[in-house]
Amino acid sequence: MSTDSFNNDSEFLLFTGCTGLLGRYLLKDLLQFEIPLAVLVRPTRRQSAADRVESMISTWEQQLDQPLSRPHVIEGDLSGKSLGLSTADEAWVKTHCSSVLHNAASLSFVSGPRDAEPWKTNLTGTENLLNVCRETGIKHFHHVSTAYVCGARQGTIYEQELDEGQTLCNDYEWSKLEAEKLIRSAEFLETKTVFRPSIIVGDSENGFTTTFHGFYAALQLAYVVAKGLKELPGDHEDLQFRVTLDGTEDKNLVPVDWVSSFISYAVSQPQLHNQTYHLTPQNPVTTQTIMNVLTAVNETGDFTQLVGSETRVENPNEFERMFYENMQVYNSYWKNDPHFDTSNTREAAPHLPCPSMDEDRMMMLAKAAVDMEFRWRDLPVRAEASITG
Ligand SMILES: NC(=O)c1ccc[n+]([C@@H]2O[C@H](COP(=O)([O-])OP(=O)(O)OC[C@H]3O[C@@H](n4cnc5c(N)ncnc54)[C@H](OP(=O)(O)O)[C@@H]3O)[C@@H](O)[C@H]2O)c1
Structure with a gap:
């Protein structure tokens, strides 16, 4: 694959949410396409940001039986002002990053005040990230939204539509709608590319997943x-x-590997930027x-x-x-999904059709989750292994 938009050391892609289900596939695909990558990751109580990334990439290397390069890791949290970046990290971003892939989000469906999740990450976090982009001169923004910004609308939903006065079904959808509106109104950005997946499930080939929602x-x-x-x-x-x-x-289920392939491809092709893509299946289940x-x-x-x-x-x-x-x-x-029009997606990547989600594939996905006992943990990195013995 050509990586036309990433030519030199000052053209890193700043990528959020690489530790999530979709994020780990995007991380693997973007690394395989040799896109210079900086990842914004928060530490956990047990692991630093760098160890989390190392642990995930080691797991991929074992699964793929192939070495992968390492991204530049930046510790931060979207919900913090300036993403909690150190002065040195902010300077690094200013020197090296020219675009963002904003994939991180809170998938909490619970309603809460605006200073709690999902608002804290999805809206305030997006606002904080936009501010960092403005401060550091990043002008190209790729955003992972959701097809369900359409809320309770029925019938056919088109990719160019956003706020049609629809009723939103929960705070998650509402926060994602507000975030998308915020990005669209950011005048300093030269391109705004929006990806809207429907319900993401595991890998179409082997059923692998790390999260168990929906x-x-x-x-x-x-x-x-x-x-x-x-x-x-x-x-x-x-x-x-x-x-x-x-x-x-109808339910619109899409496999994570396909969603990631499409996004990585579109991010690497400048002529596909500044567009909105419904990442939804040809045939719902x-x-x-x-x-x-x-x-x-x-x-x-x-x-x-x-x-x-x-x-x-x-x-x-x-x-x-x-x-x-x-x-x-x-x-x-717990109801019928609307029909999502996918004209932009089909035109942008006719060579990447969504794998069909038929009963056999659904069975394979379900069996894989049962075999995993609805749990997943990456390989520990050496430091953690020695702590836990
Ligand atoms: N899953 C679906 O069915 C679905 C459908 C449509 C759209 N989407 C969208 O696809 C994207 C990825 O979803 P996913 O299913 O991969 O979600 P996920 O597995 O829950 O991963 C969420 C990612 O966001 C990060 N994150 C959350 N809050 C953060 C914060 N305050 N600061 C920094 N990072 C933060 C998480 O980091 P930690 O590991 O530190 O928690 C994790 O890497 C999201 O934008 C989501 O809205 C998902």
């Missing part, structure tokens, strides 16, 4: 429920598990397919029943109560 939350709950049902003593023929969907609702997968993986065929989207579960049994209580945070997504 589809995986339903899968994990169904897994727990199925285990409980199977362990019930005696005959339980009357027992049912009612699902308040009719099976025809129906809730019937999702149910088939959940039922097959958990072997709960005899119990589950689609009872229609307008139905309320009366007198829920203990399994239904547990499931619906824990799925509450996703209530706004």
Whole structure:
């Protein structure tokens, strides 16, 4: 791949959110394309920013059986003024960085005041990053938004649309909408490129994932429920598990490796900048397919029943109560998705079609998550290994 927009030492891409699910794929792809990279990472209680990055790249090297180069690591937190950068780091950014790929976000769906998540990272954090760009002369901004800035709109959603007066379904969507508006209004930027993925799931080839939101939350709950049902003593023929969907609702699931391939490609091609891209599938998955997968993986065929989207579960049994209580945070997504038009995406990269999300692939993704026991941890770096023995 050509990396036309990255020619010399003063053209680093400042990249946020490399430790997340999409971020780790972007990190691998951007490193493989030899794009000069600086990553903004916050430390954890156990690991420095540099150790976190090292740990993740070592894991990739083992999986790929191939060495990767290392990015320049900058310790910082989006929610801090000036991202909490040291004076030296800010000077480094000013000398070396010409563009940003802003992928970091809080995926908290809980409502909160503006100084709490998801607002703190998604809106204030974006504002802080824009301020750093203004101060350091960065003029090219690539932003990972979400297809769900469309909120509760139905019908066809076009890539050029943003604020159509829609109702937002939760604070996450609202904070992402406000962040996108903020970027679009930043007049000092020369290009603003926006990527809007729909629901991201694991790797289309092997099902690998490191986070377990959305589809995986339903899968994990169904897994727990199925285990409980199977362990019930005696005959339980009357027992049912009612699902308040009719099976025809569409859900837009996209594999993380494809989302990353598209973004890395578009970032490396200047002629594709300054555009908005819906990163959504050609064919959505129906809730019937999702149910088939959940039922097959958990072997709960005899119990589950689609009872229609307008139905309320009366007198829920203990399994239904547990499931619906824990799925509450996703209530706004328990419905049909709109249709996302993808004209810009298809035209920009006809050689990168989204892998089809059929029942076989969904089964593979679900089995991979169950095999991982809904957990993931990178290889420890040497320093941490010696602490933990
Ligand atoms: N997952 C989806 O289904 C989906 C769908 C559409 C759009 N998106 C968008 O895609 C992007 C990546 O999502 P993801 O699923 O990869 O999320 P993720 O796995 O939760 O990763 C989030 C990343 O953001 C970083 N981050 C969060 N708050 C930060 C802060 N205050 N300062 C610095 N870094 C911070 C996290 O760092 P730590 O490791 O330190 O926490 C992590 O690297 C986000 O912009 C999200 O809105 C996601």
